Amino acid sequence: MADIVIVASAFGVAQVHEQGHHAYVPVAASAGAAGFEVRRELLPAALDGAVSTDALAALGRLIAAHGLWSVYSTPATLYTDAGALDCEAVRGALAEAETVGARIVKFQLGGFAGDASAEVLAKLLRGARARVLVENGQAAVGGSLAQFRELFAALEAAGVANLLGMTFDVGNWQWPGEAPLACAQALAPYVEYIHCKGVAGEGARRFAVAPAGNDARFAEVLAALPGDVPRGIEFPFDTVDLAADAHRHVTWLKAA
Template identity: 55%
Template sequence: MAEVAIVASAFGAQAIWRDGHAAWSRTARRAGAQAFEVRRELMDDAQVQPEALRALGLALAGEGLWRVWSTPDSLYGEDGALDEAALSAAVAAGRALGARFVKLQLGGFSGDAHAARLAALLEQLGARTGEAGDGPRVVVENGQLEQGGKLAQFIDLFNALRDGGAGGVIAMTFDIGNWQWPGEPPLLAAAALAPHVEYIHCKAVAGEGARRFVTAPADDDPLCRAALALLPGHVPRGIEFPFDPARVADAAAHYVEWLAAA
């Protein structure tokens, strides 16, 4: 059975803005989740100060939940350069929260991984690289935009890190649904990137083009099940689709059980 994280947005962005992340931690734990993903875009500036993040981390830990820190910032800027400020800020926030993972978008990576500098900066920041270290593990996620959402970018990234002597310094959050926005085949991506995946986001997608939207997968969802079969079975899986607001607690419990066993 895989560990399951509930992404804060599953409870609804308005609910998180209104109540704060900690208010939903007990619902997550009672649903059977082992982790909670905290979202920077659902917090104001006061909530991301170090003391506030430490307090939130302690509240989530008090419910027995380990933490993921998620930021919409990207590891690489639009010019392809390593964004050292974004990485440093993300790791610092993750450390304050006591996070296991710090998740960024890939961004404008275009061939030069700046491997030596990335490895040195991660060491300086106290991030966990591979099996070494006790700090947060940096993972990059495939996003919904062309930039940072193409399979070739991720293949090139991990190859460049390997060739630069920095293989394994970062890993990947594989979002099953996000591949569909830039038109990439999720199962091909899963087969190609599985060795680098340490965290999975699960969602279904409905609609087409600009009318595409995230939805809960059916219990027999063929894409989610096929992708999970190709990806590492021991890594944590995150619920990143909205729960039915009329029955949040029941829906959370159902999907935690479903995703753990899928």
């Protein structure tokens, strides 16, 4: 049975901004989750954008004290818009992930355009304690199936196919117009973490929702992906009874 991770934003972006990640760690633990995903964009930052090392370390201790392991999610991209490896962003995120004690650090792909810079990337990731994963985003750049095919093909060609893995976000594929099932079938060998959510709305007005229990398309995508990798809840919980709704969805996703 796969570990279930609760993404901090599932508790509400405004609520986490206001109350802090630490307020929701106990709720995630009591809901039966195995992991908790820290969202860098929801952490308080200084004027220069830096996150307090002491605050990160304290959050990591709190997560561990509740028997959870952590994912550190950063909006930073592996590659710049121009297609170059963003070494500074990678180093910064790895340092933050280590401070919080994360098992996984999750990046966005960015403007990858065929050159994986595998040797440089290998040097950057050497010694990293967290497993580095790259996630499909909601924009056409960083969210296309072709980019991910090319990335993993380039890593395989360079003999470093195990250098990094993938976070497969089931819902995000719909923003750039990709078919989630086709993406799952193509990328399953690289997937090490799954972000689970349904999508409602059309065009730019799409938003994340809990998948319906009878959503056959969602079930087909899950079935096409590895069944033993962690599954993250990224859709918003019902705030009327937050704890009960979190527990219900953790239980459901374990069995899905």
